[in-house]
Each structure stands twice: as structure tokens, then as C-alpha cells.
Amino acid sequence: MNKVSKDLSIANIRSKQPWFVFCSAGEYSVKISSVPFISHFYSFEAKASVDVTNVIPDGCIDILFDCDSSKPSAIVCGTTLEAQSVDFIHQHRYFGVRMSPACIPNFLDISASDLVNQRPSFDETTHSISDVFENIVSQGCFTNQVDIFSDFLIKFGIRNHSTLTQEVIAHIFHLKGDVQITNLEALTGYTSRTIQRQFINDTGITPKAFCRIVRCQFAIYNINLNTEIKPSDIAYNLGFYDQSHFSREFKSLLKTTPNSYINHLKNSTYLEKIRFH
Structure with a gap:
């Protein structure tokens, strides 16, 4: 992809977490979603040391999977009101789903207010999740992870705003x-x-x-x-x-x-x- 095409693609992403890119060991993979209530998907491997890694206010909810084979996990990242530090583990590969600004998935069993500045566990805040967690963390291909989570999220949709x-x-x-x-x-x-x-x-x-x-x-x-x-x-x-x-x-x-x-x-x-x- 040439610089102009990349700039146009980046322009389509309203919500950015630059420190996630800074802390990636190599390639930071991004897939802009065709689903309107998903901003984009991303994946990266954390590098050894970073001075500081911040998650900054973006108005979005992220579902972040740590795909480490020995101890995989997932959290729901509610939007922050100011920069907060976040720790990524060296050589762990992460897969993330960033919702569009102010969009809340229906599968989350938690109020909008209770998500602000919080990072609850994925399994503690979801219902009827079937086996999506296992399917995501066991899948080594980024595009396959995108397809799995897209299909899952489309089934539930998002909460309707007034x-x-x-x-x-x-x-x-x-x-x-x-x-x-x-x-x-x-x-x-x-x-x-x-x-x-x-x-x-x-x-x-x-x-x-x-x-x-x-x-x-x-x-x-x-x-x-x-x-x-x-x-x-x-x-x-x-x-x-x-x-x-x-x-x-x-x-x-x-x-x-x-x-x-x-x-x-x-x-x-x-x-x-x-x-x-």
C-alpha cells in the first residue's frame, strides 16, 4: 500500500490509540470493518520494553484478547476520560476489536456508566458468548479472527441509542x-x-x-x-x-x-x- 492509500485508510479511523502502535514489536495489523458499529480490528505482538504505554480517551469500547497459548485472556476496555497506563506482555500477541465511538455491543451485560474507566474481564461481562473466546485465542490468523468476531457480533448487534x-x-x-x-x-x-x-x-x-x-x-x-x-x-x-x-x-x-x-x-x-x- 502506497503512502496516499495508507493515509486515506487511516483517515477512515476516527479513534486512535497511538501507544498501541508504539509498543508493537513489528507489524501492527489493521482491518477496517464493513460492519458500521465496528471501527476496526487490530493485532500486534508486544515488544520487550517501552517507557510508557497509555490508553487515551477515544469514546470507544475495545474487546482485547491476549492470545498467549499458555494463559490466554480477554478484557473489555471501557472508554477512558484521561490517559491511563496499560501493560502489554513481551512476545504476547494481541487481537483487538474497537467499536465505533459510543457503540455498545448487546452481548455485554453491564451498564454504559459502569464501563467508563474500567477494564472488566470478558467472561464476567458477557452472556451467551458460546465458544467465541476459544475460537479467537486459538486462531493464529488475524483475518480469520476478524471473520470469527464479526460473525459473532452481528448476531447480537448493538444497543439502540435514543x-x-x-x-x-x-x-x-x-x-x-x-x-x-x-x-x-x-x-x-x-x-x-x-x-x-x-x-x-x-x-x-x-x-x-x-x-x-x-x-x-x-x-x-x-x-x-x-x-x-x-x-x-x-x-x-x-x-x-x-x-x-x-x-x-x-x-x-x-x-x-x-x-x-x-x-x-x-x-x-x-x-x-x-x-x-
């Missing part, structure tokens, strides 16, 4: 997270209290938190594809008051500054590691 929440989510993405609650009142005709209550019930987080996450992810996307971009330009494009406001928000969510992240990317092989299937 029309109000769907409208709010679409508007937040359209404006790249630069949305005030008063804008949502004008858009929907509902009070802020009603919007907040329904949004939390459907997604587990507030509209404000979701806006912060979306702006964070758009900033990550801009930097990942152009490490020469200036933080001041990102701040302007995403509607921040100024560069210092953007830098504070970036560090609050990612535990690193925009400039430090840019330097990290420049010294890594981020784009070279990603392989689309």
Missing part, C-alpha cells in the same frame, strides 16, 4: 467536538438537563466529556499525518481559545504535551508499522 443522542453525536463529530451545550439545546429543542440525562444513559459519559474526547482525537489525527503541523494551527482549527488552552487540554487528556507527542512520533516508525489488510 434519536436525541444520535443527533447530538452526529453534531459533535460534524463540528469536531467544538460544541457548547447551548448549541445542542438550539439544535435539538431539548433542555440541557434532558440532553445530559439521555446522553449519559446511552453512552455513560456527558456530552461535554464526549466533545473533549472528539477534539482530542481530531488533534491526534492531525499530528499523526503531519508531524510538521504547528500546535497553534491545530488550536485554531479545532476552536480552542489559543495555543495554551489547547496544550493544557491535550496534556490533561493525554498526559503529554503536543510538542512532546510530535517529537515522539518523529523518533518512531509509527506509520511504517501499520499494515492494512
Whole structure:
């Protein structure tokens, strides 16, 4: 895949976890899903040592399988509200499913709010899972794992959000997270209290938190594809008051500054590691 094609493929992924790529020993495999409520699938082998590996806010739920032959496991990763450290085990191969933002699978037996900032065990939070866990962890082929989990997830589908929440989510993405609650009142005709209550019930987080996450992810996307971009330009494009406001928000969510992240990317092989299937 040439650089232009790869950039277009990456552009189709709204939710990114760059430290997962940083900590991969070699190729980081990605498959963009044809199922609307799945963002993409990914797989990698963890390398020996990494200074720090963070999972950052992305508004998504991940199902992450550790496919180690001696002690396989799986967890459900609820969306975080700020960067959290995560430990990957050297030479273990991981297979992950990232849901589309705010989408919650029907097979999860847990509330949206109880998933925020949590990583419960897959078998403790699921029902009617049949033998999907065994099929995934025993399968060495990434594309076969994708097919197995796609078929499984399609059978259950996702929880239906209210029309109000769907409208709010679409508007937040359209404006790249630069949305005030008063804008949502004008858009929907509902009070802020009603919007907040329904949004939390459907997604587990507030509209404000979701806006912060979306702006964070758009900033990550801009930097990942152009490490020469200036933080001041990102701040302007995403509607921040100024560069210092953007830098504070970036560090609050990612535990690193925009400039430090840019330097990290420049010294890594981020784009070279990603392989689309």
C-alpha cells in the first residue's frame, strides 16, 4: 500500500490509540470493518520494553484478547476520560476489536456508566458468548479472527441509542467536538438537563466529556499525518481559545504535551508499522 492509500485508510479511523502502535514489536495489523458499529480490528505482538504505554480517551469500547497459548485472556476496555497506563506482555500477541465511538455491543451485560474507566474481564461481562473466546485465542490468523468476531457480533448487534443522542453525536463529530451545550439545546429543542440525562444513559459519559474526547482525537489525527503541523494551527482549527488552552487540554487528556507527542512520533516508525489488510 502506497503512502496516499495508507493515509486515506487511516483517515477512515476516527479513534486512535497511538501507544498501541508504539509498543508493537513489528507489524501492527489493521482491518477496517464493513460492519458500521465496528471501527476496526487490530493485532500486534508486544515488544520487550517501552517507557510508557497509555490508553487515551477515544469514546470507544475495545474487546482485547491476549492470545498467549499458555494463559490466554480477554478484557473489555471501557472508554477512558484521561490517559491511563496499560501493560502489554513481551512476545504476547494481541487481537483487538474497537467499536465505533459510543457503540455498545448487546452481548455485554453491564451498564454504559459502569464501563467508563474500567477494564472488566470478558467472561464476567458477557452472556451467551458460546465458544467465541476459544475460537479467537486459538486462531493464529488475524483475518480469520476478524471473520470469527464479526460473525459473532452481528448476531447480537448493538444497543439502540435514543434519536436525541444520535443527533447530538452526529453534531459533535460534524463540528469536531467544538460544541457548547447551548448549541445542542438550539439544535435539538431539548433542555440541557434532558440532553445530559439521555446522553449519559446511552453512552455513560456527558456530552461535554464526549466533545473533549472528539477534539482530542481530531488533534491526534492531525499530528499523526503531519508531524510538521504547528500546535497553534491545530488550536485554531479545532476552536480552542489559543495555543495554551489547547496544550493544557491535550496534556490533561493525554498526559503529554503536543510538542512532546510530535517529537515522539518523529523518533518512531509509527506509520511504517501499520499494515492494512
